[in-house]
Amino acid sequence: MKTMKILSILTIIFSFSQCSSNKFVENPPFKVEKAVYNNWSGGQPGVSGTMVEIHLLNAFEIKFDSLYFQQKETKLEVSKKENKTILIGHFSTSIREKRDLILDVDTTKELKNTPPNVTKSKFDLKENEAVLSYKKGNETYYFKVENIKQLTPKFFPSANKK
Helix, strand or coil, X not given: CHHHHHHHHHHHHHHHHCCCCCCECCCCCCEEEEEEEXXXXXXXXXXXXXXXXXXXXXXXXXXXXXXXXXXXXEECEEEEECCEEEEEEEEECCCCCCCCCCCCCCHHHHCCCCCCCCCCCCCCCCCCCEEEEEEECCEEEEEEECCCEECCCEEECCCCCC
16 A cells, blocks of 8 residues: 555656656757847837847758747747748837727726736746747757847837828
8 A cells, every 4th residue: 555655656746747847958950150139119109129030050951930038929930041040030019009998987897898918938038048949840849049149229210290
């Protein structure tokens, strides 16, 4: 009976250890040549974002999917030039969001308001770190890109009113 109890506990502990969070690949099949990001704003008041650009070497037969950066996630734009793969992720940080809010003395009418969509990131990252999600074959892998260099922010002028 005591052996059965110990065996059950070990089985439970082992099964939970397999449910650990996403593990990062230490030695990916590609090499990060350059990783930069810059914040931008302009065009219209309240419109802004961040663009992350990662240059990779030897990234053949790899399907890149998502980029996680500063507690946000986006799908990657992938372009290839010779032996280089360039990944670009666009993140919106705009405060200008079109929301039709119902504000009324009768609070039951305000129940029709949809709450903001707040999602927690899969990864706990520093400000200059990102995680690449990619597939090789049928397996999904995650690679942490560290020390991403911040470029000078870009400010786009607003259009002249006619």
